[in-house]
Amino acid sequence: xxxxxxxxxxxxxxxxxxxxxxxxxxxxxxxxxxxxxxxxxxxxxxxxxxxxxxxxxxxxxxxxxxxxxxxxxxxxxxxxxxxxxxxxxxxxxxxxxxxxxxxxxxxxxxxxxxxxxxxxxxxxxxxxxxxxxxxxxxxxxxxxxxxxxxxxxxxxxxxxxxxxxxxxxxxxxxxxxxxxxxxxxxxxxxxxxxxxxxxxxxxxxxxxxxxxxxxxxxxxxxxxxxxxxxxxxxxxxxx
Ligand code: ADE
Numbered sequence: 635x636x637x638x639x640x641x642x643x644x645x646x647x648x649x650x651x652x653x654x655x656x657x658x659x660x661x662x663x664x665x666x667x668x669x670x671x672x673x674x675x676x677x678x679x680x681x682x683x684x685x686x687x688x689x690x691x692x693x694x695x696x697x698x699x700x701x702x703x704x705x706x707x708x709x710x711x712x713x714x715x716x717x718x719x720x721x722x723x724x725x726x727x728x729x730x731x732x733x734x735x736x737x738x739x740x741x742x743x744x745x746x747x748x749x750x751x752x753x754x755x756x757x758x759x760x761x762x763x764x765x766x767x768x769x770x771x772x773x774x775x776x777x778x779x780x781x782x783x784x785x786x787x788x789x790x791x792x793x794x795x796x797x798x799x800x801x802x803x804x805x806x807x808x809x810x811x812x813x814x815x816x817x818x819x820x821x822x823x824x825x826x827x828x829x830x831x832x833x834x835x836x837x838x839x840x841x842x843x844x845x846x847x848x849x850x851x852x853x854x855x856x857x858x859x860x861x862x863x864x865x866x867x868x869x870x871x872x873x
Contacts, residue, residue, distance in 0.1 A: 637667040642746040643684050645670040647776045660793045676704035685749045694750025711743045718743040718761045721775030725764030737789035746775030808861030812845040
């Protein structure tokens with residue numbers, strides 16, 4: 635069971651992605667809990683402002699520290715005990731290893747930045763971690779938060795069925811997925827590799843490993859450099 639608290643000024647953005655498919659089932663099964671909090675509910679000024687102009691001038695608006703702090707306190711988010719993650723292009727780049735690490739926590743808070751940035755005190759005094767989902771800039775942290783919730787939730791035991799278990803993920807052992815086929819075995823003359831129809835499990839496993847290695851080598855040589863290869867893998871790559 636894992637609980638996500640998501641702080642956003644646009645909590646309605648999360649409605650549809652979290653109410654379909656596997657994430658919906660995971661919540662119904664009580665394996666994943668997603669709590670949305672509207673930062674605007676914690677403003678006290680007349681205009682209910684969640685952003686303001688930067689000191690020192692310059693364009694753009696910054697997310698204010700006070701409503702974020704008040705939201706965090708009202709939900710009892712303890713900075714010493716749980717990850718309080720600010721989604722920002724300045725953060726650590728998210729990948730499968732980060733998802734695995736986060737999935738070992740029972741509660742995670744996600745702060746979705748918006749506007750041109752956030753008051754630095756959100757970064758240094760409230761959050762204890764910053765994550766980017768990649769080197770491109772989005773309009774806000776909501777889509778990044780959804781991606782993180784999705785990637786972390788599917789690692790929680792029980793969220794995926796046995797058949798699709800996350801330990802089978804190609805990336806969990808460092809390679810891209812091998813090619814897969816389903817019926818029919820031939821369509822418009824496009825046929826399925828013979829070995830997959832052979833019923834010979836050892837040959838199939840070997841074929842898949844080699845195809846995964848080949849594909850990773852061609853498309854993502856950076857992944858090959860990072861992973862631990864068996865002697866057999868090395869031999870195959872040398873050939
Ligand atoms: N907010 C805007 N762009 C982002 C990104 N690439 N990752 C995380 N948060 C963001």
